[in-house]
Amino acid sequence: MDIICSNCSSKFRIPDEKIPAGRLTTLPCPKCKTRISLDPAKKTAASTAARGGTTYDTSDKPFDFMEEEGLTALLCEQNPIARKTIETALSLMDYQITIAESARDALxxxxxxxxxxxxxxxxxxxxxxxxxxxxIYLERLQMSVRRNIFVAMISSRYRTMDNMMAFHASANLIVNIKNIEDIGKILGRGITDTELFYRIYKEALKESG
Structure with a gap:
């Protein structure tokens, strides 16, 4: 499928076999990160924007196709038992899950x-x-980007919900490997607490002008 970004007019091509059939999916533009909707029933995903622009080779780009408005999660865990437990919990929380095979793959x-x-x-x-x-990559992200990502670190050194060590590790939450069976409940609580904190934070910013 040939794709043209409506925001920056960049053009790139994705093999048809990589596009899920039968449903509308989205992907980020490699250049400007604008979300692009793909309709598998159409041969070309294009817009009324200018047809000029740079053509991108997507052979080495890990396009993850996400359903509209779906929550997405990246799982970086090499222990197969822990990975399966976490994957099951995230599925029950309605996340679309991407499993990274290595740090390079995750980045x-x-x-x-x-x-x-x-x-x-x-x-x-x-x-x-x-x-x-x-x-390290997450620690170096701009705060405007980082605050929109919830990071949970699996640890054998620190206790679950250790907020001080989570801050030190640039994570939102720590889950000790001994508590991995309860990760669904722990994540749910941590995410709720973080959302409440940032809601208050954003309201305070709005009031201060």
Whole structure:
């Protein structure tokens, strides 16, 4: 399918076999990150925007097709038992889940999609939990972007809901691996608390002008 972004007029092509059949899906423009809707019934996803612009090679771009208005989660966990437990919990919470195979894979995926939730093990693709590539990337994000992502870190060193260590690790929440069976409940509470905090924060900003 040939695609043209209505915002920046960039053109790129995605193999038809990578596009889910039978439903409307979306993806971010590789250049400007504007969400583009794809209709598999059409041969070309285009707009009334100018037809000029740069053509992108999408062969190395990890396009994740998301249903309209769906919550998305990136899972960075290499322990197969823990990964399965987390994946099941996220599915019950109605998240569309992307599983990263490595830190490099995770970074590439985050570059092209802003996830609502990222669950990352402190030891994901590293022998040194203090040099976790995914967490370092998240720490360096602009605050305007970072505050829209809920980051849960799976840890064997810190206790569940340790807010001080979560702050130190640039995460919103810590889940100790011993409590992994309850991760659904723990995430639900953590996300609710964070949403309440930012609601109050945004209201205060609005009142202050």
């Amino acid at each position: 590439k995926r985050m570059r092209y999609h802003a996830y609502d939730l990222i669950v990352v093990d402190e030891n994901f693709d590293t022998k040194n939990p203090d040099a976790n590539g995914v967490l």
